[in-house]
């Protein structure tokens with residue numbers, strides 16, 4: 602691939618809330634991690650927007666001659682997957698595997714490039730457990746009855762990305778707070794096994810990871826603790842990305858991600874398109890009805 606980097610590429614960095622010239626940590630190379638889907642159903646146009654937005658960035662970086670390591674995860678262990686699988690009487694991992702495959706087909710229909718790596722949570726339990734242990738060893742998490750919670754008050758710059766003070770995010774007004782947490786804002790790194798749920802052995806007993814830790818562990822595994830771009834939907838800024846930053850720094854204080862980039866929502870009649878509101882179109886429906894090139 603030739604070097605077309607004649608012009609500066611400016612990207613909007615959610616961390617500084619400014620457009621900045623992209624300056625990769627390593628000359629000629631870009632490491633990019635984008636939060637992918639939770640695989641429990643067909644994906645909708647909101648997911649398509651995220652995929653296309655970062656595909657466009659990926660293609661442009663390649664066009665500029667960068668060697669890009671593009672990592673986009675699949676969440677295949679999650680409450681939504683377990684609930685859907687229990688409703689259908691299906692194994693949660695086989696249900697999520699099915700929808701990972703459907704998503705890959707959707708990406709092909711949208712003609713998005715395939716990322717360099719598409720890691721799944723269930724394949725990275727060792728990395729996830731090692732990072733949780735590191736956070737505990739560094740005094741930033743605690744174990745209660747087989748659950749592991751992150752101590753938000755050990756994170757000095759918590760709220761830096763979302764620009765909100767931790768007090769504004771305390772749970773408890775609408776949702777009952779788990780009384781075992783030292784602080785209502787603490788969040789689960791590991792959840793003790795419950796009947797009917799998939800679980801993995803760990804030093805804290807059988808269980809499964811909380812949602813946020815997977816992206817800290819998998820981004821560090823594929824891109825190291827310092828990399829260039831972390832992306833995702835704007836709704837992931839809080840709590841997901843804020844928690845990712847806190848966990849990653851608690852495990853490895855040298856962690857640094859240079860540019861945080863977020864795509865907007867797809868709206869339908871001025872409302873965010875989402876599964877929970879029921880106002881969505883799936884990528885599959887749209888591609889089958891409107892894309893003449895799809896077989």
Ligand SMILES: [Zn+2]
Pocket residue numbers: 635636637816833841
């Ligand atoms: Zn993520």
